[in-house]
Amino acid sequence: MTRDAVVPVLRSGVLAQEFCRSVARANVEAVFERCFYLRGGDEFICVGGADIGDGPLTLIGNLGRLSDFQLQPGWPAAVCERHIVIGKSMRLTLDETESWHSPAWPICLSPAGLTDTCAALARRAAFEAPEEGLARHGVGVPETSGHHPPLARIARPRIAVFERWLSGVLDAGHARLQDSKEAAEALIGLGPGLTPSGDDFLVGALALLDAIGERHAHAALARAITDALPGLTAPLSACLLRAAAAGQVGEALHRAVSSVITGDVDAAAAAAGQIGHSSGWDMMAGVMTALGIAVAARLETPPTAAQALALS
Amino acid sequence: MSVILNEVRRATYLDSIVLMRISRQIAALPGIEEAGLIIGTPANKEILRDAGILGPEGATAEPGDLILALRASDARAGQAALAAATQLLDQPSALGTTAAVESSRTIRAAVQRLPAANLALISVPGDFAVAEARKAMEFGLHVMIFSDNVPIEDEAALKREARERRLFVMGPDCGTAIVAGGPLGFANVVPRGDIGIIGASGTGIQEVSCLIARAGRGISHAIGTGGRDLKAEVGAVTTLMAIDALEADDRTKHVVLISKPPAASVARSVLDRVAKSSKPFTICFLGATDFALPANARSAATLKAAADSVLGASAASPVKPPVRRLDGGRLVRGLFAGGTLCSEAQIVFRQAGLPVMSNVPVPGASAMAGVHDGHVMIDLGDDEFTRGRPHPMFEPGVRDAPLAEALADPSVGLVLLDVVLGYGGHLDPAGHLAAFLAGRERRAVIVASVTGTDADPQPRDAQVRTLVEAGVVVADSNAGAAEAAIAALGVS
Numbered sequence: 001m002t003r004d005a006v007v008p009v010l011r012s013g014v015l016a017q018e019f020c021r022s023v024a025r026a027n028v029e030a031v032f033e034r035c036f037y038l039r040g041g042d043e044f045i046c047v048g049g050a051d052i053g054d055g056p057l058t059l060i061g062n063l064g065r066l067s068d069f070q071l072q073p074g075w076p077a078a079v080c081e082r083h084i085v086i087g088k089s090m091r092l093t094l095d096e097t098e099s100w101h102s103p104a105w106p107i108c109l110s111p112a113g114l115t116d117t118c119a120a121l122a123r124r125a126a127f128e129a130p131e132e133g134l135a136r137h138g139v140g141v142p143e144t145s146g147h148h149p150p151l152a153r154i155a156r157p158r159i160a161v162f163e164r165w166l167s168g169v170l171d172a173g174h175a176r177l178q179d180s181k182e183a184a185e186a187l188i189g190l191g192p193g194l195t196p197s198g199d200d201f202l203v204g205a206l207a208l209l210d211a212i213g214e215r216h217a218h219a220a221l222a223r224a225i226t227d228a229l230p231g232l233t234a235p236l237s238a239c240l241l242r243a244a245a246a247g248q249v250g251e252a253l254h255r256a257v258s259s260v261i262t263g264d265v266d267a268a269a270a271a272a273g274q275i276g277h278s279s280g281w282d283m284m285a286g287v288m289t290a291l292g293i294a295v296a297a298r299l300e301t302p303p304t305a306a307q308a309l310a311l312s
Numbered sequence: 313m314s315v316i317l318n319e320v321r322r323a324t325y326l327d328s329i330v331l332m333r334i335s336r337q338i339a340a341l342p343g344i345e346e347a348g349l350i351i352g353t354p355a356n357k358e359i360l361r362d363a364g365i366l367g368p369e370g371a372t373a374e375p376g377d378l379i380l381a382l383r384a385s386d387a388r389a390g391q392a393a394l395a396a397a398t399q400l401l402d403q404p405s406a407l408g409t410t411a412a413v414e415s416s417r418t419i420r421a422a423v424q425r426l427p428a429a430n431l432a433l434i435s436v437p438g439d440f441a442v443a444e445a446r447k448a449m450e451f452g453l454h455v456m457i458f459s460d461n462v463p464i465e466d467e468a469a470l471k472r473e474a475r476e477r478r479l480f481v482m483g484p485d486c487g488t489a490i491v492a493g494g495p496l497g498f499a500n501v502v503p504r505g506d507i508g509i510i511g512a513s514g515t516g517i518q519e520v521s522c523l524i525a526r527a528g529r530g531i532s533h534a535i536g537t538g539g540r541d542l543k544a545e546v547g548a549v550t551t552l553m554a555i556d557a558l559e560a561d562d563r564t565k566h567v568v569l570i571s572k573p574p575a576a577s578v579a580r581s582v583l584d585r586v587a588k589s590s591k592p593f594t595i596c597f598l599g600a601t602d603f604a605l606p607a608n609a610r611s612a613a614t615l616k617a618a619a620d621s622v623l624g625a626s627a628a629s630p631v632k633p634p635v636r637r638l639d640g641g642r643l644v645r646g647l648f649a650g651g652t653l654c655s656e657a658q659i660v661f662r663q664a665g666l667p668v669m670s671n672v673p674v675p676g677a678s679a680m681a682g683v684h685d686g687h688v689m690i691d692l693g694d695d696e697f698t699r700g701r702p703h704p705m706f707e708p709g710v711r712d713a714p715l716a717e718a719l720a721d722p723s724v725g726l727v728l729l730d731v732v733l734g735y736g737g738h739l740d741p742a743g744h745l746a747a748f749l750a751g752r753e754r755r756a757v758i759v760a761s762v763t764g765t766d767a768d769p770q771p772r773d774a775q776v777r778t779l780v781e782a783g784v785v786v787a788d789s790n791a792g793a794a795e796a797a798i799a800a801l802g803v804s
Contacts, residue, residue: 029323029325030325032327033327037325073325123440126436126437126439126440128417128418132332150359150362150363151359153362154355154358154359154362186355187355188353188355189351189353189354189355189356189375190353190355190356190359191350191355191356191359192328192331192332192335192349192350192356193328193331193332193350194325194326194327194328194331194351195328196350196351196353196355196356198355231354231375232353232354232355232375233351233353233375234351234353234375234376235375235376236325236376238375269417270417273417276328277327277328277329277332278328279328
């Protein structure tokens, strides 16, 4: 067992920095093979090596083999801006930590180009996405095998509610709070996994709306999610959803969405496959759904000045 | 009577992949009809409620909790599954998740990871199977296509392209193959030997290879062609290539060809190629014996006859299993997981001069009507039963409702079943059947065959023992089970 090992943190996401500033006492909440989570109140941060990728809630350090620390859920952690001390096992130092921000979104393709990308992604999802999630059966290419998993059966009408809501927001330029809440509530906490598929879907949709400059729709969805969250999903997943609602997403999802809006389907699919077991493709289900509706809306109406900037 | 059991674990965090694996493992345990392992959000509780497996305890779960919910055939099976789940949740590393099986999401990545591979197994929705197969062929890979719903014109074009590249396309809808001793898809553990099989039918290959293995012989290769290879549109491209390959294979001394009766023109070209071979052939065009065969070929109407032919003796015990004469209901109801086994049972009935109906009728049998007023053989793996549901080969519960219906029908005196073992199949199909039958009132005699070997992941001898203890009469072959049913009817 490694006792009181000092581990310099190399990079810290912006929300992880905020966590260290505002939380004094935390606990080890979950320990996985490559990373672990600390929880302080309703907030979480993830600590791991560089291979887990940067993110807004992530601290990256040279941990080596995590199992050497023998971390256990429930262990206390003392937190301040300079360091985090976890039991008698680990001292994470933050003195020379670089701040990580997700880069700016690239300029996206024309609506016609995005239409082709959408179609290509849907085809990829139909056979690359994991069986358990939403991307293969919940959205995109109609199912031909006659096989409809229970999640897809329940999710499809809920995704349809979300689609109608988003379409309405993009057409009318405003959203009724109650409609927004219903669209978000239908999906929050839905499905298997540590972060339910419905949560991942919404994270993907938020990222896409942000990336293509649909700020009004993004703000409406973000507010609806934040209002609806309490009690609807697991605390860890709720924390990730709040981050996405604040415009903060991880490195891999940023790469996936950037690839989508620049038409690089191979890179988008590869990035999606790197996020969790089914989370990446569940996020991509949200990306594809939101993108399809946004493109349809833009093809029907001339872009606003703000949208034109994102479309140029 | 089914029971619903729930267990809630407070504030439990496990990797999604671990949750999925535990969930699948629990669902595959004997007597488990449905199982789910998800966090206790309101939306997920609705999924469990919709599936009919949310109990009072699960309903109390909070979003940070983990719910294990299951429906079992009885309390004992349910408690055993809960105990197994507890063990897995306490020690998830026992699942080997830290050394997860390496997987690739594209053929290109798979080839980079395993450059010596020479075959790709394609199992994607039918709309995409041909495109994936072409990608594989561009990397010089032979292809086995498990997917169905591929248009026949696409199959024909793909196979012609493959032939030009000197590559095999096994399938589409190819469920079974054994290449150089390596089982692919639904295949059994059989010894290597000198008998080659070319089959347009997965369960047909399984039944014949297992009968041969149980007689002490072995298989050189079993090449699946897909069910439509001998149709005129496809022209037996893969079958002809397979004959060439087995002709060139020194290990192969005898070839068995299994298919539904082909188009006359295709049969001619296949038999012309067989005539040029230096090796003996057994041709099993199921139910058809009126083809003019070359001197080096013998005909077999059933799978068992094909195995007998190649072995030069009876593949299975010639002694019919003891089945009492039917004294109540006089009708036979066959409920099959294997489509070809269903066909074979019909053929045996037709050979005995008995009328028979089926949802997949062979020549001479009638299409099944709504009212079952005769001997009926049902292929439960056919699309009408598997749309939106798993195939009975890996989910034996699909047979429960039709079996309950047959056992409740006073006109049914005997129920014929097949139990198919091997890779890809359910881990304990006999155990499921025994649990279903336990304590259930039944007038009908149940006769089953068990396709498999003692070396299978579900050892055949243990599966047979389970069935016998459950009061099921077990025949040595599928055809033997049908013959036993006919004997019970008093037909000689």
